[in-house]
Amino acid sequence: MRILVVGAGATGGYFGAQLQQAGRDVTFLVRPKRADVLRERGLRITGLGTATVLAPRLVTAAGIDGHYDVVLVSVKATALPAAIDDVAAAVGPRTTVIPFLNGLAHLDALNERFGADAVLGGVVRVLTTLDAEGDIVRLGSLAEIVVGEQRGGTSPRLAQVAEVLSGAGFDFSLAPDIRSAMWHKWVFISTVGALNTLVRGSVGDAVAVPEGDRLGAQIAAEAAAVAAASGYPVPKQTLDNVQAFVTRPGSADTASLYRDLIAGQPTEAEHIFGDLIARARTLGVRTPLLDAATVALRVHEKRIGGE
Template identity: 60%
Template sequence: MRILVVGAGATGGYFGALPARAGQDVTFLVRPHRATVLRSRGLRVVDRDEEWSVEPRLVTADALTGRYDLVLLSVKSTALRQAIEDVAPAVGPGTAVVPMLNGLAHIDALNARFGAGQVLGGVAKVVTTLNDEGDIVRLAPLAQLTIGEQGGGLSPRVEKIRSVLAESGVDVLVSEDVTAAMWHKWVFITTFGAVTSLMRGTVGEVNAEPGGTELGPAVLAEAAAVAAAAGYPVPERETAATLGIVTATGSPMVPSLYRDLVAGRPTEVEHLFGDLVARARALSVATPLLDLATLHLRVHQRRALAGS
């Protein structure tokens, strides 16, 4: 199976490095600057108990040729439009495209460009970041990829992809309702992002202050209400897991959106928050806290883009 990983950052780089290390036919489509870093250092993963690297096969958009069997798409939503055009030459009639973005708006964009039949649903759960040297640092044990057909059910192609990735060491699950899984991840990431970005602090810092432990449950209730109104209620076990994370005392956890925010970089505000509150309006669901987080992030976004 020929695999093309679009983006070699903290998420795509990690999930692509595993099959590359296992000897699978993996190529990374990267920007020229990232290619320079990876050619000089290799694709390095600093895990919790080991450090390892692979010499990745790299290609830039101007040199991409040939069709691939599987495309793992892992870019920021702000780079999605360009990534779709960049990867188009690699997508043929038999190619399966698995996006690893949060939210849902990217599915519409991919369906419009490649056809819904070639686009799978995907959910990546991993806590990684890039350090100053460009290496991938794994910060927590969780590292799981969920894939599935947009229309639901099981299929031979999804099982084949699962088998190839699993044999390479990827913890991969197949969902018979991957759209629900994507909604549930969306609820989690917007709750996590709203709590930390509104308060400009880690989960532990927020919960250390009077009233802090009330914020997470209140934001979660709003996001979950949107999902339920859309037909994808969040299971109790996932609600409990999210509550456990956003109300944890002493926790240093922050999402990547928060790291972008405090660093003055643009965020995925429209893809994650703007789209969610727009759907809430259409479904007549009140989301005052999510509206506030969206406004806060939009003000930051204007400043960040003006300074870039």
């Protein structure tokens, strides 16, 4: 099966590289500037005491020459509209589109363009970032992909997807209720991102000051309340794990959104937070801490937009 990975950044680049090393037929759809970097340096993955350099097969939007069997959409939400236009020529009547974005708003955009029957739900968990040279740096061993039908249940298509994506050096699983999995990840990333944004620091920075050990748990409770009101309650053990994560003394953990914030880059503020608090308003759920983080991020976006 032909796999097209849309984006070769910290997430798409890592999983695409793993699939390539496992012998899968992988092509990366990238913008010309990223293509130049990858052709010059190769697709490099470092961190955790290892280093890998691959020669990836690259294509730009103008060079797409046919349909692919599986399209993995791995771009930030801010780049999604352009990515949808770029990848359109690669999506045919039998193509399966699997997005790896945060939140849920991206499903509406992809469904509208390609049809809901073509699009699966997806969740990825990986600890990677891009360094100044454009290389992928692993920050931890976690690497997982979960996919499922938007409507739930199983299908022959899922079995085909599992065959091509499993056994490639990362954890892979199918979810009978992928929307629940996506909501639960949304609760996690919004909690960590809001905590980092509000304290302008890591989890450990928050926990190290009086009352700081309560803030993360309070944010998690707000996000979980929105999920529950939306019909996707977070299991107690899952919520306990989120709250434990954001109350660990000495933790250097930060969300990728926060790393973009302190670097002066655009963030996924509206996709992760704006959409979440809008749903909260509709459902009558109070989210004062998430609201505060959203406002702070919107101020940031306005500032960099005016530069």
